Structure formats: C-alpha cells, structure tokens
Amino acid sequence: MPRAPGLSVRLRLTLSYAGFLMLAGVLLLAAVWFFTLRHLPAYTDVEGGVLIRSTLLSDLASAAGVVMAVLLVFGLVGGWVLAGRMLAPLTRITDVTRMATNGSLSHRIRLPGRQDEFRELADAFDTMLARLEAHVAEQRRFAANASHELRTPLAISKALLEVARTDPDHDTGEIIDRLHTVNTRAIDLTEALLLLSRAERRSFTPERVDLSLLAEEATETLLPLAEKRDVTLETYGEITPALGSPALLLQLTMNLVQNAIIHNLPRQGKVRVHTERRPRTVVLVVENTGDPIPPPVAATLTEPFQRGTERVHTDHAGVGLGLAIVRTITEAHNGTLTLTPRRPGGLRIIIELPALQARPGTAI
Numbered sequence: 528m529p530r531a532p533g534l535s536v537r538l539r540l541t542l543s544y545a546g547f548l549m550l551a552g553v554l555l556l557a558a559v560w561f562f563t564l565r566h567l568p569a570y571t572d573v574e575g576g577v578l579i580r581s582t583l584l585s586d587l588a589s590a591a592g593v594v595m596a597v598l599l600v601f602g603l604v605g606g607w608v609l610a611g612r613m614l615a616p617l618t619r620i621t622d623v624t625r626m627a628t629n630g631s632l633s634h635r636i637r638l639p640g641r642q643d644e645f646r647e648l649a650d651a652f653d654t655m656l657a658r659l660e661a662h663v664a665e666q667r668r669f670a671a672n673a674s675h676e677l678r679t680p681l682a683i684s685k686a687l688l689e690v691a692r693t694d695p696d697h698d699t700g701e702i703i704d705r706l707h708t709v710n711t712r713a714i715d716l717t718e719a720l721l722l723l724s725r726a727e728r729r730s731f732t733p734e735r736v737d738l739s740l741l742a743e744e745a746t747e748t749l750l751p752l753a754e755k756r757d758v759t760l761e762t763y764g765e766i767t768p769a770l771g772s773p774a775l776l777l778q779l780t781m782n783l784v785q786n787a788i789i790h791n792l793p794r795q796g797k798v799r800v801h802t803e804r805r806p807r808t809v810v811l812v813v814e815n816t817g818d819p820i821p822p823p824v825a826a827t828l829t830e831p832f833q834r835g836t837e838r839v840h841t842d843h844a845g846v847g848l849g850l851a852i853v854r855t856i857t858e859a860h861n862g863t864l865t866l867t868p869r870r871p872g873g874l875r876i877i878i879e880l881p882a883l884q885a886r887p888g889t890a891i
C-alpha cells in the first residue's frame with residue numbers, strides 16, 4: 528500500500544531530544560531570571576562599585592542566547608547519534624523482512640545483545656520465519672510426493688495399454704482387471720487429496736456431533752472388513768458431544784477404525800473403540816493389537832504418504848493419507864491427536880476435541 532512520505536523516526540526522535548533539551552534550558556533560565564528580578568534591588572552595592580540590575584539582566588539575556596544555541600546544537604547532534612544507535616536493530620529487522628518478502632526464508636535476524644523490546648520482536652520474527660520455512664518445505668514435499676503417487680497408477684496404466692496394443696497374446700480379461708484396480712487406486716488417491724484440502728480449508732458449519740454415535744456407525748460399517756480379517760471389534764463409551772462437521776468427523780473415525788483393522792495381526796486381532804467425556808474435552812480412543820511399532824516411527828505416521836516400516840501389499844493397501852487426513856480434521860476442530868505404540872504391539876490413537884459446553888437449562 529503506497530503511503531505519503533513522512534518524517535523519519537530518527538529525525539522525529541532527534542527533534543524530540545533537542546526539543547526537550549531546549550525546554551529544560553528555557554525553564555532553567557526562566558527560573559534564574561525570575562529569581563534575579565524578584566530578589567535583586569535596582570542597585571546593589573558590591574565590593575568595588577554598584578551592581579545595576581538592568582545591566583545584569585541584559586548580560587544574562589545574552590548569555591542565555593549563547594547557552595540556548597549550544598543546547599540546540601548539542602541536542603540535535605546528540606539526538607541524531609543516539610536515535611541512530613537506538614534504531615539500528617530496526618534496520619536489520621527490515622532487511623531480513625525484505626529478503627523474506629523476496630522469497631528467501633532461510634535468513635534470520637539473530638539480533639545480538641540482551642533481552643529488550645527489539646530482541647523480543649526479532650526473536651518472534653525469527654520463530655515465525657522458521658515455522659514458515661518448515662511449512663513451505665512440507666508443502667513442497669507434499670506436492671512432490673502427491674505427484675509421484677499420482678504418476679504411478681498412470682504409468683502402470685500406460686504399460687498395461689502398451690501390452691494390450693502390442694502383445695498379440697495378451698489376456699484382455701486380466702488387463703482389464705488390472706486397469707480397473709489401478710484406476711480405482713488413482714480415484715481413491717484423488718479423493719483422499721480432495722478430502723485433505725477440504726479439511727484444510729475448514730469450510731464447514733459446526734454442528735453438534737456425538738462422537739459415540741460416529742464410533743458406532745464406523746464400526747458397524749467396517750464390521751464386514753473386520754470379520755474378513757479375523758479382527759474383533761469392541762465399541763463402548765458415553766455420550767460425547769462435540770462441535771464440528773459430522774461428515775469430517777465420521778471420516779476421521781472411519782479412517783482410524785479401518786487402519787486399526789488393516790494394520791493388525793494376521794489372526795485374532797482386536798480393536799477397541801471408546802469415547803469418554805473429560806472436564807473440558809471429549810475423547811475418542813481407537814486401539815488395536817498388531818506388530819510392535821518403534822516410537823520414532825509412530826511419530827512420523829501422520830505425515831502424508833508415510834506408510835510405517837513395511838509397505839502393505841494387500842487388497843486394502845491404503846494411499847498413505849489416512850492419518851494425514853485424521854490429523855488435518857483434528858486440527859480443523861482445534862483438537863489434538865496422540866499416537867502411542869502399545870505393548871506388546873499395535874497402536875493407541877487418542878483424539879481429544881473441545882467439549883460442547885452445555886448452556887444451563889439445555890439438555891445435551
């Protein structure tokens with residue numbers, strides 16, 4: 528936004544310094560003047576002659592003029608130098624800000640010296656730059672991974688089509704089946720990406736949602752999958768009212784329960800889903816048996832396209848966005864997501880959302 532040019536802060540500070548110095552000088556001289564006028568008779572006998580008041584006053588006036596002139600020069604020069612030193616950190620902050628505006632997020636102000644207002648500003652700015660830089664790097668990684676993931680099914684389709692076109696002995700039925708699988712996967716991936724961006728936009732009207740109902744709905748829907756995989760599902764919990772998007776929170780619950788079923792033991796796996804109310808929050812816990820997960824690995828699982836230690840080659844191999852979507856939906860609801868590896872194996876995932884505060888007299 529263009530603005531009209533104004534006086535620089537350095538100049539304004541200089542003028543204020545000089546102004547205050549002049550004011551102090553004037554006050555001091557006025558006091559002397561006043562004192563002399565009040566207490567000195569017109570003629571005073573002093574050693575060696577007579578002191579005439581009017582002569583004294585005119586001497587005082589010319590001395591005052593000199594003093595004021597010296598004070599003015601002193602105030603202006605001293606003020607200019609002092610203001611320059613005071614404002615030096617601002618120049619440094621401005622330089623780094625300009626660099627950041629031009630796209631260089633790697634510079635930091637790193638203001639030396641003790642803690643003061645400028646240090647605070649510079650440190651806050653450095654923290655902001657660091658976060659921005661990490662965020663941009665994450666977005667770039669995400670775009671690269673997403674393109675890579677989208678290219679894979681396209682490349683496979685191309686190879687399959689090539690076989691169909693050039694190989695006279697090809698099995699059409701098999702090629703169609705494989706094309707179908709690959710196509711479904713590409714659609715799943717695109718839908719997951721769309722869902723992720725929808726959750727990121729936070730463009731939903733919050734409604735009252737009971738997490739325990741969502742948990743029930745998710746487990747009911749996924750029961751056939753659980754049976755097919757020899758996993759027992761257990762759901763219990765109290766009414767847990769929260770405020771949010773029912774569709775997104777259902778998606779979150781479905782992703783968690785589906786993960787808990789799929790990334791489970793090959794036989795006799797267990798999944799437990801429960802909801803509870805805490806003083807200010809509501810909690811959804813999904814835990815499952817499974818292979819042991821090292822804590823450092825658990826910490827990375829919510830990153831997009833992160834798929835644990837080994838890639839899952841099954842009919843239900845996910846696209847690697849399930850937990851990233853869960854995290855984004857949780858954040859869109861101002862909640863927290865905690866992943867804890869269980870002993871001897873498997874994972875416990877806790878979603879904590881702000882509770883819907885009941886107004887007095889309202890039933891929840």
Ligand SMILES: Nc1ncnc2c1ncn2[C@@H]1O[C@H](COP(=O)(O)OP(=O)(O)O)[C@@H](O)[C@H]1O
Binds near residue numbers: 817
């Ligand atoms: N409930 C769970 N138990 C054990 N491992 C899990 C669980 N949920 C997720 N994971 C691990 O985290 C990875 C990422 O999960 P997710 O983002 O849903 O991707 P996807 O399920 O598509 O692989 C999974 O590949 C799996 O290794």
Ligand SMILES: [Mg+2]
Binds near residue numbers: 846847848849
């Ligand atoms: Mg998944």
